[in-house]
Amino acid sequence: MPAADLTRAALSAARVWLVGGGKMGGALLTGWLDHGVAPDNVTVIDPGLDQGPHGVRLAADPAAPLAEGPAPDVLLLAVKPQVMDSVLPAYRALGGGPTVVLSVAAGRLIAGFETAFGPGTPVVRSIPNTPAAVHRGMTVACANGHVTDTARATCEALLGAVGDIAWVTDEALIDAVTAVSGSGPAYVFWLTECMTQAGIDGGLPADLAARIARATVCGAGALMDASPEDPATLRRNVTSPNGTTAAALEVLMQESGGLGPLMSRAVAAATQRSQDLAG
Numbered sequence: 001m002p003a004a005d006l007t008r009a010a011l012s013a014a015r016v017w018l019v020g021g022g023k024m025g026g027a028l029l030t031g032w033l034d035h036g037v038a039p040d041n042v043t044v045i046d047p048g049l050d051q052g053p054h055g056v057r058l059a060a061d062p063a064a065p066l067a068e069g070p071a072p073d074v075l076l077l078a079v080k081p082q083v084m085d086s087v088l089p090a091y092r093a094l095g096g097g098p099t100v101v102l103s104v105a106a107g108r109l110i111a112g113f114e115t116a117f118g119p120g121t122p123v124v125r126s127i128p129n130t131p132a133a134v135h136r137g138m139t140v141a142c143a144n145g146h147v148t149d150t151a152r153a154t155c156e157a158l159l160g161a162v163g164d165i166a167w168v169t170d171e172a173l174i175d176a177v178t179a180v181s182g183s184g185p186a187y188v189f190w191l192t193e194c195m196t197q198a199g200i201d202g203g204l205p206a207d208l209a210a211r212i213a214r215a216t217v218c219g220a221g222a223l224m225d226a227s228p229e230d231p232a233t234l235r236r237n238v239t240s241p242n243g244t245t246a247a248a249l250e251v252l253m254q255e256s257g258g259l260g261p262l263m264s265r266a267v268a269a270a271t272q273r274s275q276d277l278a279g
């Protein structure tokens with residue numbers, strides 16, 4: 001069967017419990033329903049939600065889903081890392097397989113889920129990002145040794161339904177991944193805010209500054225997406241010798257150490273925070 005058909009089959013058959021229907025869980029849910037996950041195969045467990053997409057089962061806690069069954073193929077954990085320890089005990093009965101525990105929580109280690117769910121539990125630790133809401137997400141995932149090929153294909157189909165997915169075998173890489181692609185959209189939004197303010201400082205009306213900054217960031221992203229050329233080539237294509245872009249890049253690359261080292265420090269700080277969240 002072609003890969004696309006396999007993905008569709010995995011998605012339409014997957015029974016998923018989504019624990020935490022907030023910003024990240026909600027973005028994933030939107031993408032799944034758009035890409036073939038059957039609504040009646042999805043249960044969203046979140047005490048704060050009183051309505052959800054048509055056909056999706058909602059629960060305030062896992063008592064009813066556990067009593068009614070059947071057990072899910074995937075238990076996707078999308079609560080804040082800080083509340084994870086208080087959430088997990090209620091799901092202990094799903095440990096030991098075949099349900100895959102699929103976490104999107106920053107910092108939380110595979111070993112912690114193995115301890116909480118018991119021996120033999122298949123666990124996938126992943127980090128998606130919020131562009132998943134518009135099917136432009138980037139997820140990186142790492143599986144423990146109990147994840148079967150079928151379970152991995154189901155996780156890949158779920159996470160891949162909302163964008164791109166890569167797998168790593170070294171879990172330690174996930175902290176830096178979190179710092180680059182998990183948190184990364186916020187850096188781009190901040191850049192857009194800074195460009196807007198710079199335009200205002202340069203004398204532009206605020207609405208025009210916001211409009212052209214936003215359009216420029218979106219346009220540059222779309223060009224980078226569509227072009228076979230790497231970002232450095234695309235940058236050089238904008239930069240005329242001794243022109244305006246060169247003047248700006250001289251500031252961005254050289255003044256006060258430049259943006260490069262600053263970005264490295266920012267990513268290092270996020271990586272450290274991810275490591276700290278391991279508990």
Ligand SMILES: NC(=O)C1=CN([C@@H]2O[C@H](COP(=O)(O)OP(=O)(O)OC[C@H]3O[C@@H](n4cnc5c(N)ncnc54)[C@H](OP(=O)(O)O)[C@@H]3O)[C@@H](O)[C@H]2O)C=CC1
Nearest residue numbers: 020021022023024045046048078079080081104105106128
């Ligand atoms: N946002 C992002 O860009 C990314 C987030 N992540 C990870 O995703 C996870 C969720 O983050 P995010 O979506 O931003 O956070 P949100 O706070 O938006 O979502 C978490 C949701 O879980 C709910 N919740 C709280 N307690 C429980 C419980 N006991 N059972 C079920 N649901 C509960 C919260 O309800 P209430 O608000 O009422 O407390 C909220 O709706 C985090 O672990 C984060 O590290 C990973 C990558 C990117």
Ligand SMILES: O=C(O)[C@@H]1CCC=N1
Nearest residue numbers: 105106178182183184
């Ligand atoms: O800020 C956070 O901790 C989460 C994880 C990555 C993006 N948001």
